[in-house]
Amino acid sequence: EVFDFIGNKSYIVAGGARGGGKTYLVVAIAVLCAILFPGLRVMIIRKSLDELRQQIIENELLKRYYPGKLFTWRETKKSAYFANGSVIYFRSIEEETDVSKLQGIEIGLLILDEGNQLTENAIRRLLGSLRDFGDSGFKPTMIMTCNPGGVCDGYLKKYWVLPDYSKWENKELVKKDEYAYIPFGVYDNPHA
Numbered sequence: 733e734v735f736d737f738i739g740n741k742s743y744i745v746a747g748g749a750r751g752g753g754k755t756y757l758v759v760a761i762a763v764l765c766a767i768l769f770p771g772l773r774v775m776i777i778r779k780s781l782d783e784l785r786q787q788i789i790e791n792e793l794l795k796r797y798y799p800g801k802l803f804t805w806r807e808t809k810k811s812a813y814f815a816n817g818s819v820i821y822f823r824s825i826e827e828e829t830d831v832s833k834l835q836g837i838e839i840g841l842l843i844l845d846e847g848n849q850l851t852e853n854a855i856r857r858l859l860g861s862l863r864d865f866g867d868s869g870f871k872p873t874m875i876m877t878c879n880p881g882g883v884c885d886g887y888l889k890k891y892w893v894l895p896d897y898s899k900w901e902n903k904e905l906v907k908k909d910e911y912a913y914i915p916f917g918v919y920d921n922p923h924a
Contacts, residue, residue: 733914734761739871742862742910745892747848747878752916754877758843759792761875763802765841766818769870774820774841775834777858779849781824784810788845789822825850831857838863842874848882855884877916 737744762774778784799805803812812820831854839861862872892913
């Protein structure tokens with residue numbers, strides 16, 4: 733379902749049970765989009781640098797996607813560079829002030845893994861970095877994964893899980909069809 737929304741929706745949330753395969757999915761989407769859309773800039777963000785390294789970089793990207801063949805990995809920059817000019821940046825936001833370091837980077841695909849660990853303010857500021865990359869054909873998109881119990885669960889509920897349009901601003905209502913929520917259960921992952 734998430735793949736179906738890429739190119740059709742701008743703000744996608746995949747939420748639900750732990751172990752549903754959400755992190756695996758978003759890394760696969762990042763790599764596939766980097767290959768299919770030359771020059772695309774992708775950023776994957778997780779709150780903790782240790783979780784980013786262990787869960788996303790080591791357990792997913794470097795273990796499954798052939799570094800040196802599909803892309804060149806630069807550890808010091810925490811970035812994967814593709815021959816077609818696409819780049820995947822891996823960043824953490826451990827403190828609210830870390831958001832300002834990322835705001836100037838223009839991104840076509842923004843992935844917030846365990847995004848509900850970030851504040852609503854941080855997420856809104858990051859959404860301002862979404863950009864169209866001209867002839868790439870890629871619609872600027874944010875994909876956020878989340879489990880219940882984060883700091884911005886109210887924000888997620890209001891805009892994705894149970895949208896309450898009476899609380900949206902007029903400029904948000906114009907884009908209400910750009911939001912999509914996909915619930916994940918533990919049994920969605922055949923390896924769980």
